[in-house]
Amino acid sequence: MTLLPYLVAGWIFLIGVYGLVTSRNLIHTVGCLSVTQSSTYVLLLAIGYRDGGTAPVYAALPKDARVVDPVVQALTLTDIVVGATVTALLLALVTQLHKRHGTVDPDELLALKG
Amino acid sequence: MTRRGRLVLFLAAAAVVAVLLVAAFLGLPQFGGSHHPYGDRAVRAAFAHHTANAVAAVNFDQRAFDTLGEESILFAAVLGAMVLLRQTTGERRRPPRRARVSPPIRRLGMVMLPVALLVGLYVVAHGQITPGGGFQGGVVVATALHLLYVAADYGALERIRPLSPYEIGDAAGEAAYVVTGISTVLAGSAFLTNVLPLGTFGTLTSGGTVVLLNAAVGMEVACGVVVLLASFLDQAVEIEAPPGNNGAGPAEAAGGGGNA
Amino acid sequence: MTDALIVVALLLVAVTATAAVLNREPLRQALVLSFLGLALALLFAFVQAPDVSLSQLAVGSAVTPLMIVLTVRKVRGGSGNDARKEEER
Numbered sequence: 466m467t468l469l470p471y472l473v474a475g476w477i478f479l480i481g482v483y484g485l486v487t488s489r490n491l492i493h494t495v496g497c498l499s500v501t502q503s504s505t506y507v508l509l510l511a512i513g514y515r516d517g518g519t520a521p522v523y524a525a526l527p528k529d530a531r532v533v534d535p536v537v538q539a540l541t542l543t544d545i546v547v548g549a550t551v552t553a554l555l556l557a558l559v560t561q562l563h564k565r566h567g568t569v570d571p572d573e574l575l576a577l578k579g
Numbered sequence: 580m581t582r583r584g585r586l587v588l589f590l591a592a593a594a595v596v597a598v599l600l601v602a603a604f605l606g607l608p609q610f611g612g613s614h615h616p617y618g619d620r621a622v623r624a625a626f627a628h629h630t631a632n633a634v635a636a637v638n639f640d641q642r643a644f645d646t647l648g649e650e651s652i653l654f655a656a657v658l659g660a661m662v663l664l665r666q667t668t669g670e671r672r673r674p675p676r677r678a679r680v681s682p683p684i685r686r687l688g689m690v691m692l693p694v695a696l697l698v699g700l701y702v703v704a705h706g707q708i709t710p711g712g713g714f715q716g717g718v719v720v721a722t723a724l725h726l727l728y729v730a731a732d733y734g735a736l737e738r739i740r741p742l743s744p745y746e747i748g749d750a751a752g753e754a755a756y757v758v759t760g761i762s763t764v765l766a767g768s769a770f771l772t773n774v775l776p777l778g779t780f781g782t783l784t785s786g787g788t789v790v791l792l793n794a795a796v797g798m799e800v801a802c803g804v805v806v807l808l809a810s811f812l813d814q815a816v817e818i819e820a821p822p823g824n825n826g827a828g829p830a831e832a833a834g835g836g837g838n839a
Numbered sequence: 840m841t842d843a844l845i846v847v848a849l850l851l852v853a854v855t856a857t858a859a860v861l862n863r864e865p866l867r868q869a870l871v872l873s874f875l876g877l878a879l880a881l882l883f884a885f886v887q888a889p890d891v892s893l894s895q896l897a898v899g900s901a902v903t904p905l906m907i908v909l910t911v912r913k914v915r916g917g918s919g920n921d922a923r924k925e926e927e928r
Contacts, residue, residue: 484860534618710889
């Protein structure tokens, strides 16, 4: 249990990169990138977790309540939204590539260039 | 490099990375442990500035300058996607066909739309006291508007969503953040210091500049996501490649116009 | 009890992430990605991060898959190069 969350984060990272390396469709590649990205969320939140802690929101909590780490949560939450817009930018690039070259297969694109 | 060669190279590298990762994980603080030096200090700082939601305090007070950076990435990404997805010369615009939506779905959508919109605005407004804030609420507001696409059709969505106000809103959100920062400088302290009256702990106006920055981010995210989804919908539903491009005509002309 | 829930959510995340990578067909991948988004949102709720969970729920299970689906539609419908290849297979 103590190591499982970290191992899951590592696994998501590696499987995501495997997808990036072997992908044959750039849209699929972008999807794999967003999988890879989620490994950082799992890792950060796992580090911030505290046994028996509650969410760091004190609206209805006594001020000495035991809470989990708010810093890593703040890092993660902004990144999720910003990451989505970056994914959108990449997908827009894929659309443009397809308009220019008529394919979204990275190997075919490489062949066009060479 | 061949596919096989690439795979072999990846597997070798992945094995090394995996070993290094496990070694690093063994050195990390234990999962669920109670040693959180930054977390404890962040919570104390949040109390000092009367912000009940410590996560919002970290984002919009203690790390306000970093959040400006994040916001700018978002702004730049939306701008870039918009430029890439605009209608280029030679592309035709085809008005989408009216799609028929079954009445139960239409009614459900019409009921859910205001509810979802309200929930989104609530989440933005209460970011400093309850879980939520500009980033999450903004996305909810933007996706709520698109219920109209599900419940009615693309034409209805386009009528309530003239794009230019959203483009302006996106830029205004970014600008409001920077202006807040500059006003704090003019007030005699450092960039983005929390100088406003802090208010009563746990009320809607508590937290000083957190409220303003939160609202600015909410506006930017909501408008940005609307503009993004609009650009993608435009490309997928309306804009057609010119005939003869890449030796192919509109292959899916018959399938266009409906709900994706 | 919480620990058990966290373990279940972690395993669910690992499985859906693997499935999302191994589904080579972008449309199916978009569907699996939205399941991954849901699983992540659950996990974040269990580790007491409601802020992050909200954010992940909105983005991961709706916005990102939607954009992927729209891109696929554009690419398939736009020019026939890919469509023709698909037919040849």
